[in-house]
Amino acid sequence: MNLTRNERGELTIRGVSLPSLADAYGTPLFVYDEDEIRSQCRRFHDSLSTSGLDYTVSYASKAFSSVQLFRLMNEEAMGLDVVSEGELYTALASGFPADRIHFHGNNKTEAEIRYALDAGIEYFVIDSIGEIERIDALADRDVEVLVRINPGVEAHTHEFIQTGQEDSKFGLSIEKGLALDGISRIQAAEHLVFKGVHFHIGSQIYDPNGMITTIDKVLRWLHENNIQADVLNAGGGFSIRYTDEDISYPIEDGVTRITETVKNVCAELDYPVPHLSLEPGRSIVGEAGLTLYRVGTVKDIPDVNTYVSIDGGMSDHIRTALYDAKYTLQLANREPEGKEITTTVAGKLCESGDLIAKGIELPPVEPGDLLAVLSTGAYHYSMASNYNQMLKPAIVFVSGNDHRLVIRRQSLEDLLVNEVTDDQLGKTK
Incomplete structure (x- = not known):
């Protein structure tokens, strides 16, 4: 995925600002470069033909x-x-x-x-x-x-x-x-x-x-x-x-x-x-997709670790917990400033193993910042769950300088869509 920064220091895909997508669709958010997906398909076709x-x-x-x-x-x-x-x-x-x-x-x-x-x-x-x-x-x-x-x-x-x-x-x-x-x-x-x-x-x-x-x-x-x-x-x-x-x-x-x-x-x-x-x-x-997260808590443990907690986690990013998979992260809403520090990016689910990246070097981040986790286009949404009753994220496709919603974010009501109510059981309160 070809990420560049605009004049405001924001990460963009083909000129589309990632912070603008986060504002429009919320976070966590999966963003796919549709043109890159098509390019990958054509590379296989061209090579085989x-x-x-x-x-x-x-x-x-x-x-x-x-x-x-x-x-x-x-x-x-x-x-x-x-x-x-x-x-x-x-x-x-x-x-x-x-x-x-x-x-x-x-x-x-x-x-x-x-x-x-x-x-x-x-x-x-x-x-x-x-x-x-x-x-x-x-x-x-x-x-x-x-x-x-x-x-x-x-x-x-x-x-x-x-x-x-x-x-x-x-x-x-x-x-x-x-x-x-x-x-x-x-x-x-x-x-x-x-x-x-x-x-x-x-x-x-x-x-x-x-x-x-x-x-x-x-x-x-x-x-x-x-x-x-x-x-x-x-x-x-x-x-x-x-x-x-x-x-x-x-x-x-x-x-x-x-x-x-x-x-x-x-x-x-x-x-x-x-x-x-x-x-x-x-x-x-895989490489055509990334995930955007909003930073919430930043917890510094002197001489031990700095934990940056995001608004998603193993419910939409299971591969680190499952395979100890490694990822590249970038600050998405502004230019990185300051000396990089050793950081562990943690999800918000109630598991100690709910980590996105362990011991990576990141510039100092603050609550409200956006982090982009790269190469999450495969085996992330498809392995997502409602653990802790987390809502599955929305998915957006970017093509040219335009974007479109492909899968909407789950709502709280969606969590109960398969629940059987007392009325359906014929019970009375």
Whole structure:
């Protein structure tokens, strides 16, 4: 995200003042650079289209789902990866074409399967042996499926976001014979049509080598077992930059290396080149979003720490508590002044672990100041909760020098929308 300061020292996105957005929509507030989201989609398209391969880029909607975002994804010719009936419902409500949606998940319920079948999605990604019989029994027509295979590759990332290692809740193991068994069962099923395989080795992957190694391994396994995969879905997990220590995935170079690997290995094996699918999520929206918070209490503990408390917290920013994730923060409403001090930025929820950033260097801040937390476009609103009955923030998209409300802030009345009242229970006071 290209942040600049105006003549008043305020942070701006494409000329739109962040303090003006805070004044208009309140805080906490998620702000997305819509033009950057579109640019990221086009970088993947451009990199894949030059390869000459048949391909699909599908947005991994678990990173952030909304009606307006899905409409944008449709405009950018993206496919869509969903993992629940809620994500599918949101996609369909946006008008996203069902035949460009595929359904993931390690425990799809019968209700979800029926819903997806009725909607006419493109394909399911089978994640377990039991799921094969379940989908086949519920289907009344041919249904295309991919098998999520577990390639036994460990990505060098946080253990909670590794997904390709042997001990994982996801996928069917190649080494243990489960993947081959699953494909055989699909081929024998009445309504299931085997179309290919899917794998995903983890998240925040900044080096293409892990995916390249896995593609090579998977293609050789398919060839050795005489399995024709029309589709090779290599998943996503491409990294973004949260702090100066992080590396954003090199999309152009990385995708080129991926496509060259597919072509070269297929040529070596005389194996038909499959349709290649990628599933970026975080790398599409992550760096395009930030969160604005208003500073409340500033508590200085001499020779110990300075705590700056904001008006949000782990209810809209869980990743620091969950993964010890690091972030970059900037003062948004004025130019930084004074010597930087070691600061811990804390949320307002009743948990000692409710921290946004620990021991970072910030200029002195005061109650009423605005802090911008960068790279919060993925896995923040989508993981938000009403813990402590906190209200979920509003979301604004900025495009050009204009802005629009995409999701309104929850109201206090929204907190009670699902409550059952005494009148509804037929009780009298």
